[in-house]
Amino acid sequence: MSQRKRKRVSTVAKKHLPPVPCPSESHTAVRSPQILGDHASPHAQNLTSHYFSKAAKEQLRLGQEFFDQPCINLARAFLGKVLVRRRADGTELRGRVVETEAYLGGEDKASHSAGGKRTERNAAMFMKPGTIYVYQIYGVYLCMNVSSQGEGAAILLRSLEPLEDQAVMRQLRSIHRREASRPLKDKELCNGPSKLCQALDIPRDFDRRDLATDPEVWLERDPLQKAAMSREVVAAPRIGIDAHGEWAAKPLRFYLRGHPCVSVVDQEAERQMHLGAEPEDAACN
DNA sequence: TGTCTGATTAACT
């Protein structure tokens, strides 16, 4: 282990989400259309007008009834929805959910709530559907989950497609990186569970908040979700839980096939998916 | 582009 690397991680830990000055244009919440090129969701540039209408915004927000569904259904339902983070200065950061994992609680040995185990840390998993569960991992990183129907069941949000405001997201992500490191591509801003927490400024004390009613963080349906969801959904084994035997192999990770913001592409799952199925969608590649 | 490595520290056993 080099001292340089140790210093880097140490720096990350110490910084722990200090306030970030926003660029001057932040309040205007300017969207950068087609940031991800042809690989991103179709017609992304057309979303702008939808988001600027206040009345439309209210209609887009998803309420309690959305979250009140079985874990796997909810994990799939999250795909294509837009996570919104409203910061103290009024900036709204938006990202479309492109990858999730379902943690079923109880029998699911890979879940923090396996065996019905309830602790101070995972209490949010047992709270009403839509409750946010934020926890720290590896001493440095945060992960964001949302509880669903089912005792101790929750959805891990793994990756987002950055929609708005990428400049602020990049700045928030840079806090956790070395100054000399290369600039992040747009698709790298939120392509991991901890990265999306950094990019959307999700702090640990968002734990136990209600995604259905909270004024600082919520979920919206995408006015053009139909277009975004033209991609197939891949079901693959979850990431980073190899030690949990049979549960490690269950296809409880869901992502939009061919989307550039997915954190880990599972070639085998995609091959399996198409054995005997229709020809693949060329638009996804 | 893909693979490998090691850091941190709260939570848990």
Add this chain to the structure above:
DNA sequence: GTTAATCAGACAG
């Protein structure tokens, strides 16, 4: 004392 739902950087091909 051990583990962990991750990440970025280094290096090989």
